[in-house]
Amino acid sequence: MVASGPRMVLGLAMAGLTLSESFPVGAETKRSEAAKPVAVKPAAIKPAAAKPAAAKRVAAEVEDGDQFLAASKFYRAIKCYEHADKVLSENNPLTPRVLVNLAIAQLSLGRDEDASESMKTLSAKYPTYRSLQRTHLDAVFDAFQHAVQHTDEAATLLADGKTRAAITEYEEAIEHMPYNAEFYSLLAFAYRTLYARTKDEVAWRLAQRAFNAVKRLDPDEYEAIKADAVKP
DSSP, rough: OOSSSSSOEEEEETTTTOOOOOTTGGGGGOOOOSSOOOOOOOSOOOOOOOOHHHHHHHHHHHHHHHHHHHTTHHHHHHHHHHHHHSSOOOTTTTTHHHHHHHHHHHHTTHHHHHHHHHHHEEEEEEEGGGHHHHHHHHHHHHHHHHHHHHHHHHHHHHHHTTHHHHHHHHHHHHOOOOTOOOHHHHHHHHHHHHHHHHHHHHHHHHHHHHHHHHHHHHHHHHHHHHHGSSSS
């Protein structure tokens, strides 16, 4: 999560996988084909004893999370999976599925550190699922890795005072991961920087559009940066 100002997106290391008016209108509504819910069918894990009504509620919540994930509504999917993860026991067959899909949703939304923790938990508790991680998360990792190359370049350009070029790099990152709220945060700060230097009202309108995308995609992220969503 971006607390204040732009920063370089961290590389993601988990379970043996290491990921060492120019605003793209509508990019945040593109459907991500990589972010698909994982249907885990473990044979070796026995269901935990639970009250039927409670078990049905949790199962329904996981299904809701899968529906949100399939529809690229990552913030809502995360809420479902996080609550289910708190309720489910380790030997419940739904737990690995929840952790994998939670990581996919977190990474797609830009919460790379949270995704790393989810996959570390999965690997520690269920070593046999490492191959499943590689199978179902490679597409998300690939998109993330390509996007981070652009954000790293953007950070260098910003340090050199090349704000417009940095903006182009952030837009390229968003093309790779159009639901990543953090990338919109970084883009918003870049436009805000451009406005502070030039007083160009177009730059400020584009900054506001990017801030609004953050608010729509990840309200928690927006809460962390909303104080900066005002004219400098």
